[in-house]
Amino acid sequence: MIKLGLTGSIGMGKSTVAAMFADEGVPVFDADAVVHQLQGPGGRILPAIEAHFPGTTGPAGVDRPALGAAVFGRPDEMRALEAIVHPAVREERAAFLNAHADAPLVVLDIPLLFETQGEAQVDKVxxxxxxxxxxxxxxxxxxxxxxxxFAAILAKQMPDAEKRARADFVIPTGGPQDETRAVVRCVIACLMPQSGG
Incomplete structure (x- = not known):
């Protein structure tokens, strides 16, 4: 199995590209979607979040504005939240990899891949x-x-130029979607040459 890490800064079109991989039959692990599920109604990390950040959860799951206000600009609180969220996401990712153990290629959609040193967990980026x-x-x-x-989010993310320099593949999303889809297909063909492209 080849694990392809998919990343990109905010607003770069990563969700669109992840969907293109899924359309081509490649299993995609979406870290953001998993976080939403973990923090959504009945999510398994809600009790831990409520215990540390009282009043930030309810029947609908995490109250995003309330939780955002509790951690925004407060690095210690942000780290406390990450200590709840990240291990749960790692467990979900392990379950995903287990479920798709026979797949020749999987995509791990990880927004902060480089920022969290996640490239060590994947074969290509x-x-x-x-x-x-x-x-x-x-x-x-x-x-x-x-x-x-927007400025605050960008400040936390590695600059796009540096991400591109560290990547094995760069998938452009500034033009027509057909062009992006063609690049996605090339990446798949490159990583799975036995499939005949």
């Missing part, structure tokens, strides 16, 4: 990238996003 103006337009179109929040 694909970085999703778009021009800065495209990224900015996409991100600022999101509900509740502001220039300040």
């Amino acid at each position: 694909a970085v999703v990238s778009a021009p800065p103006e495209v990224q900015r337009e996409r991100v600022l179109a999101r509900p509740g996003m502001t220039e300040d929040r």
